[in-house]
Amino acid sequence: MVQRVPTFCGKDCGGNACPLVAVVEDGEVTRLERNPAAPGLKPCPRGYSLHEEHYARDRLLSPLVADGPRGSGRFREVGWDQALGLVARRLGETRERLGPSGVMGLGGAGSTGALHNSEGLLTRLLAASGGGTGLSSNYSNGAARFVLPYLFGDAAKRSGWDASTVRHSRLVVLWGANILEARLGTELGPAVAAAARAGTPVIVIDPRRTRTAAALGARWIPIRPGTDAAMMLAVLYSLFKRGLVDMPRASRLAVGMEDLERYVSGAADGVERSPAWAERACGVDAATIESFAVEYAAASPAMLVPGYSIQRVLNGEESYRLSAALQVATGNFGIAGGSTGSLNNRLPTPRAGSFPDLPAGDYRSAPILRWPDAVLEGRRGGYPSDVGAAYVAGFNAVNQGADCLKSKRAMESLEFSVCHELFMTPTARLCDVVLPVCSALEKEDLGAPWLGDYLLYKKAAVPPRGLARSDYDVFRELSERMGFGEAFSGGRSASEWLERFVAESEAPDADAFRATGVYIGEGRDRVGLSDFAADPEANPLPTPSGRVELRSEAYARDTGRSAVPAWTDPPADPRYPFSLITPKTIRRTHSQGGGRAGPDSGELTIAAEDAARLGVRSGDGLVASNDRGAVLVRALVSDDIAPGVVSLHEGAWLELGPDGVDRGGSANALTSTDGSGPAVAPVMHGIPVAIYLRSSG
Numbered sequence: 001m002v003q004r005v006p007t008f009c010g011k012d013c014g015g016n017a018c019p020l021v022a023v024v025e026d027g028e029v030t031r032l033e034r035n036p037a038a039p040g041l042k043p044c045p046r047g048y049s050l051h052e053e054h055y056a057r058d059r060l061l062s063p064l065v066a067d068g069p070r071g072s073g074r075f076r077e078v079g080w081d082q083a084l085g086l087v088a089r090r091l092g093e094t095r096e097r098l099g100p101s102g103v104m105g106l107g108g109a110g111s112t113g114a115l116h117n118s119e120g121l122l123t124r125l126l127a128a129s130g131g132g133t134g135l136s137s138n139y140s141n142g143a144a145r146f147v148l149p150y151l152f153g154d155a156a157k158r159s160g161w162d163a164s165t166v167r168h169s170r171l172v173v174l175w176g177a178n179i180l181e182a183r184l185g186t187e188l189g190p191a192v193a194a195a196a197r198a199g200t201p202v203i204v205i206d207p208r209r210t211r212t213a214a215a216l217g218a219r220w221i222p223i224r225p226g227t228d229a230a231m232m233l234a235v236l237y238s239l240f241k242r243g244l245v246d247m248p249r250a251s252r253l254a255v256g257m258e259d260l261e262r263y264v265s266g267a268a269d270g271v272e273r274s275p276a277w278a279e280r281a282c283g284v285d286a287a288t289i290e291s292f293a294v295e296y297a298a299a300s301p302a303m304l305v306p307g308y309s310i311q312r313v314l315n316g317e318e319s320y321r322l323s324a325a326l327q328v329a330t331g332n333f334g335i336a337g338g339s340t341g342s343l344n345n346r347l348p349t350p351r352a353g354s355f356p357d358l359p360a361g362d363y364r365s366a367p368i369l370r371w372p373d374a375v376l377e378g379r380r381g382g383y384p385s386d387v388g389a390a391y392v393a394g395f396n397a398v399n400q401g402a403d404c405l406k407s408k409r410a411m412e413s414l415e416f417s418v419c420h421e422l423f424m425t426p427t428a429r430l431c432d433v434v435l436p437v438c439s440a441l442e443k444e445d446l447g448a449p450w451l452g453d454y455l456l457y458k459k460a461a462v463p464p465r466g467l468a469r470s471d472y473d474v475f476r477e478l479s480e481r482m483g484f485g486e487a488f489s490g491g492r493s494a495s496e497w498l499e500r501f502v503a504e505s506e507a508p509d510a511d512a513f514r515a516t517g518v519y520i521g522e523g524r525d526r527v528g529l530s531d532f533a534a535d536p537e538a539n540p541l542p543t544p545s546g547r548v549e550l551r552s553e554a555y556a557r558d559t560g561r562s563a564v565p566a567w568t569d570p571p572a573d574p575r576y577p578f579s580l581i582t583p584k585t586i587r588r589t590h591s592q593g594g595g596r597a598g599p600d601s602g603e604l605t606i607a608a609e610d611a612a613r614l615g616v617r618s619g620d621g622l623v624a625s626n627d628r629g630a631v632l633v634r635a636l637v638s639d640d641i642a643p644g645v646v647s648l649h650e651g652a653w654l655e656l657g658p659d660g661v662d663r664g665g666s667a668n669a670l671t672s673t674d675g676s677g678p679a680v681a682p683v684m685h686g687i688p689v690a691i692y693l694r695s696s697g
Contacts, residue, residue, distance in 0.1 A: 001026060006035060006517020007458040008447045009047035010440050011589040012109035014183035017447035018043035019454075019518050022051070022461035029054060029441055029461055037516035038454065041186050046589050053593065054439040054465070059422055061466025064434040070412050071430050080467065080477075087433055088481040090416040094389040100131035100362045101385035106371060107135075108395025110592065111437070111471055113445035114352050114501050115494060118394025118420065118471050124358060125391070125475050128487035131362030133385045135371055139400070142369070142681030143311035144320045144343055150555040151324050152342070152529070153542035159528040160346035160451065161303075161339050163187035166195045168337025171299035172202045175323065176228060177307030180212040182584040184305070184344050185451035192216065192305075201299070203292070205231070206309075207581050207685075208605070208647055209640035221292065222642035225581045226313035226686030227282035230567050231289060232322035234278030236329060237264040238293035245329045252536050254328045256551025259564045273567065281569070283642055297330050301337030305344060309583070312684040314570050316676040321565040325550050333548075334533025336525070345451040347526055350519070352448045352455055353501025358487065367680040369402055370673050372410035392419035393471060396591045396653075398427040402671040402682055403628050404654050404662070420471055423595060426654040426666075436468045443470050444494070446501050453521035455505055457513050470494060559678035576626050576688035578610075582650040582667035583685075594651040602665025604633035605647040606691065611637040614691065621694040623661075624648065626687065629669035631662045632694065646691060650684065 003024040008017050019035035020043055029051040034043060053059075063083035068074030094102045105126050107119035126132030137145065148156035163185060166172065172192055179189045193216060196202050202218035204210065205228070209220045223231060239245050240261045250257045259268075266272035275286035275293075296302055306323040310316065323341035324333070332338030364384035366374035378386040390411070398407040404426075411417060411430040418433040428434045442464045447456040464470075472494045479488035492500070502510050507519035531539040540546030544554065556563035588594055594601070604622055606614075616622065620635040624646065633648060641647055648667045655664030662669040667684075676683050 005459050005461040008456040010112045013589045015186040017449045017456050018047050018186050020047050037518040054441045060436040066432045087418050098388050101133045101364045102388045104133040104387045104390045106392040106395050106397045110394025115445050115498050116443050121471050121475050122393040127358040127360050128484045134365045135368035136365040139682050141308050143316035143676045143679040146679035147317045150552045155541050159340045159342035160344045161528050162524050162526045163191040164525050165336050166191040169303040171302040173304045175205045175306050176310035177305045178210040178212045181586045207642045207645045224283045225579050228310040229318040230278045230281040233264050233273040234275045234289050235293045237274050244297040250328050254548035254550045255545045259551045301335050302332050303339050313686045318565050334529045336527050340528050349448050350455050350506040353504035369682050372407045375410040389416040396425045396427045399591045399654050402673045404669045438464050438468050438470045453524045455519040457517045576690050578646050578689050578691050580687040580689045581647045581685040585649040591651040595653040601652045602633050603636050605636045605638050605641050607641050607643045624689045626689045631669050
């Protein structure tokens with residue numbers, strides 16, 4: 001018997017909710033297919049491989065309790081009653097001694113959906129228990145998210161644009177946006193691809209010639225990581241010098257354009273931020289910057305898509321201040337086929353049901369980047385609490401947070417830790433209790449997209465394997481054991497909540513929605529802040545000036561930084577001459593699947609001219625190192641990366657040898673918890689490293 005069950009991926013890749021059909025033959029999922037009810041929404045290889053993850057041999061199917069020193073890998077199988085009894089007792093002891101904030105919630109988007117959202121459910125558990133220590137911001141877009149309200153006020157939440165508007169563009173600039181791998185919504189990649197096929201030029205500014213650049217036939221401008229702000233300032237210099245900025249119009253939209261002109265021209269401080277000046281910083285020759293500026297200004301409308309990568313760098317806050325400035329300066333702000341220079345997903349999505357809010361109680365927070373510092377240093381280090389226990393759900397925190405070795409020390413320092421997992425990740429190995437949770441194919445849920453006018457519903461395609469339980473059911477039983485079950489669950493089962501969510505959603509026909517798994521809205525063609533752009537006086541922004549604040553006195557006051565976007569030379573260390581980037585890969589979502597050797601696991605891409613200088617050939621064993629760690633890697637010599645830059649895909653699992661060197665190819669063994677700047681956001685690109693052949697020491 002063959003069944004086709006509507007489902008969705010739910011992985012945190014930027015698409016988030018891609019419609020699929022699970023083909024079930026004789027009770028087993030044999031493959032995933034596109035859902036015909038959503039022909040315009042294209043999943044990716046990560047979704048098509050859900051069944052491989054579900055049936056993986058190394059999947060955890062029983063609760064486990066540590067049976068040896070932390071990190072030894074020694075566990076014994078127990079039943080749910082014993083496991084949850086132990087968790088309830090140990091968490092209760094920590095809360096009694098340190099208060100609710102003694103328990104830290106390390107939640108991530110390993111599982112997404114309206115109901116079975118690992119991060120949201122963990123936050124709810126802490127709130128129901130009376131509080132805890134949580135994490136502020138995120139690893140994805142922390143710097144942009146911090147700075148956008150200074151530009152647009154509360155209107156930042158509607159500053160994105162629908163992918164459909166790409167059809168109006170005469171030029172698409174993907175600035176650090178690898179939209180076919182690190183997807184910025186399910187629809188944007190196909191929309192840009194369609195525009196490219198129709199003849200719209202696409203320019204990719206990136207340290208690598210990405211899969212996106214190759215697939216779109218885009219013109220590639222290689223740039224050193226972390227120097228995007230320098231090139232943006234030089235583009236503005238060229239626009240001003242050539243008289244290509246409509247200053248009266250720009251000044252109606254923004255305050256600070258005149259200040260920016262003074263800054264880039266050198267009138268403010270005697271330093272011209274010209275293309276020749278930028279060439280020294282970013283490695284893009286002055287003529288290329290100049291010609292790009294002219295082409296960009298001439299193509300109206302032009303869509304600038306700033307990727308997350310350009311703000312995951314030192315001083316990454318400045319990149320998004322300048323992407324907005326560029327769109328204002330070129331007249332592309334808030335018009336169809338243009339953009340605001342903001343994150344593209346800053347628009348409302350269709351209504352989906354959700355849990356009612358709970359009082360937070362004694363809830364404190366630390367920057368997500370610095371969770372290990374908060375654990376290790378506590379109040380004496382200026383953090384809001386002393387943490388004795390951690391609850392981890394949907395987050396391979398040791399591997400995916402910065403500075404793996406510090407994160408490992410933080411986990412080892414805890415009195416107690418528990419995690420929800422499908423696999424024995426580097427984080428799970430350091431936990432006292434590991435609870436096996438359902439795969440995406442074993443859960444019924446409602447999915448809202450990262451951006452788009454649709455909702456998805458999925459049935460459980462197959463029953464849970466072994467003793468696996470859904471995150472909701474685990475949290476519900478645990479909360480009952482700890483005495484706050486009613487507060488957490490409201491007396492409802494998972495299916496009862498989901499029935500309510502579907503009824504509260506925008507889908508008008510619940511039965512049809514459940515049958516097809518897809519609700520498609522009427523279609524939207526939204527252009528963020530278009531009402532303001534059309535008539536700034538009649539539709540002012542909720543900022544002090546009513547305009548885009550390219551000069552923000554509030555930003556200067558709150559951060560101690562320049563009120564106008566500015567460039568700061570990064571510190572130079574001759575010990576570490578290479579600049580490391582840690583991009584996503586189409587083969588996995590972050591570290592999901594990172595424990596299985598793939599063709600790009602532990603593979604360091606290096607420019608051909610750098611390889612020739614070092615005597616390196618593809619396949620050679622290399623060491624990448626800095627003052628935080630060292631990683632053994634294999635060389636991939638390529639012409640598709642800028643000189644002086646090396647690339648190691650993030651997500652491979654940490655495998656520390658007895659010498660403390662990572663043999664798994666984990667990029668975060670080399671990153672830091674220092675942060676970008678005032679946002680204290682992750683710096684995952686532009687990491688100074690040394691590279692040498694293994695045999696050379």
